[in-house]
Amino acid sequence: MVLLRQELGDVLRDLRQERGHTLRQVAGRASVALGYLSEVERGQKEASSEILASVADALDVPVSQIMRQVSDRMATLEGITAHPFDDMSGIPDTIPDELLDDVDRYVPSAR
Structure with missing residues (x-):
């Protein structure tokens, strides 16, 4: 069984180590007890x-990035290999001028 808390802890530890911070530094910046943060990471x-939110702020990482990494890890462990919109190869990367004209007409500040 995949545990959210385990994956979250692994991601937080990885991010902290990538930035070269000690557990003590991040705990201090986040105003979180050192022992508690250690237990979260484990x-x-x-x-x-x-x-x-406090730990994310101390690591200077958006919470959404942390959650995305946790989600990706959990999906991999659960055998889900891709997000539904990861393969957008069949969708053109340009918008037809006619559609842009319509957007300009209804939302002038869109461009």
């Missing part, structure tokens, strides 16, 4: 949304 404790 997947032993759940992180509240407030704690997650």
Whole structure:
């Protein structure tokens, strides 16, 4: 069984280490007890949304990026290999001028 808290802890640890920060530095910046943050990183404790936001801020990483990484890891572990919109090869990367004209007509500040 894939545990969200374990994957979240792994992502937080990876991000902290990639940035060259110690657990003590991040705990101090996030105003989180060192032992508690250690338990979160090891997947032993759940992180509240407030704690997650504080740690994300201390790491200078958006919470959405952390959650995306956690989601991607969980999907891989669950055997889901791709997001539904990852393969957009069949969709043109340009918008026809006629459609852009319509957008300009209805939303002048869109471009």
